[in-house]
Amino acid sequence: MLGEGILKGMAETAKNFAGSFVSGERLTTVEYPEQRIPTVENARVFPFLVYDGPDWQAGLRCVACQICEKECPPKCIYIDKSADKKPDFVGKAQFYPTRFDIDISVCMSCQICVEVCPFEAIKMDTQFELATEDRFGGLLLDREQLARSNEYYHSIHPAEAAEVDHRLAEEKVKVAAKAKAAAEAAAAKAAAAPRPNPPATATGGE
Ligand code: SF4
Numbered sequence: 001m002l003g004e005g006i007l008k009g010m011a012e013t014a015k016n017f018a019g020s021f022v023s024g025e026r027l028t029t030v031e032y033p034e035q036r037i038p039t040v041e042n043a044r045v046f047p048f049l050v051y052d053g054p055d056w057q058a059g060l061r062c063v064a065c066q067i068c069e070k071e072c073p074p075k076c077i078y079i080d081k082s083a084d085k086k087p088d089f090v091g092k093a094q095f096y097p098t099r100f101d102i103d104i105s106v107c108m109s110c111q112i113c114v115e116v117c118p119f120e121a122i123k124m125d126t127q128f129e130l131a132t133e134d135r136f137g138g139l140l141l142d143r144e145q146l147a148r149s150n151e152y153y154h155s156i157h158p159a160e161a162a163e164v165d166h167r168l169a170e171e172k173v174k175v176a177a178k179a180k181a182a183a184e185a186a187a188a189k190a191a192a193a194p195r196p197n198p199p200a201t202a203t204g205g206e
């Protein structure tokens with residue numbers, strides 16, 4: 001029947017409205033901001049940049065590869081790559097972003113930046129109270145405003161963050177094993193190389 005869905009929805013609303021006077025279970029709203037509904041783990045609002053350790057600048061996982069900048073549908077990520085490099089979490093020298101801004105007045109919370117990042121460097125935050133009177137500058141967040149510790153990531157998405165930590169730890173072990181094997185191969189090659197002949201000694205004349 002045409003409009004059946006609307007009628008069903010309105011009946012449910014009416015049932016909750018009347019029932020809320022006699023049962024707390026029917027009270028589906030809270031008096032925000034005094035009351036808050038706990039945030040669920042898979043909630044997503046805007047992206048943030050993950051860093052490891054105590055120093056956000058030294059520990060940012062982002063290597064400024066700019067994949068997220070290219071893939072972001074509304075093009076609201078702005079990255080400048082460094083000229084020098086710093087070690088990443090496995091000790092490999094990598095570029096880093098000297099500028100990493102996200103215009104959250106444009107961001108549509110699609111999470112594509114998170115999905116394409118090969119370095120587990122960008123994740124979705126659950127923080128939604130970001131209202132500001134400065135509609136333009138106030139909503140253009142820079143890398144310092146976007147940086148959040150791995151501990152914070154664990155506090156909002158515990159299962160996902162634990163899985164990421166596990167993956168990164170495995171990668172670290174693989175890289176260390178590869179480096180050890182390469183060092184052993186180089187040492188074996190050096191040991192097997194033929195030694196140069198000692199210089200010939202001159203014989204005396206009569
Ligand atoms: S969540 Fe989507 S729109 Fe927002 S910065 Fe990431 S890719 Fe861009």
Ligand code: SF4
Pocket residue numbers: 061062063064065066067068069079116117118119120121122
């Ligand atoms: S957040 Fe990830 S995808 Fe984006 S630039 Fe940094 S490392 Fe690359």
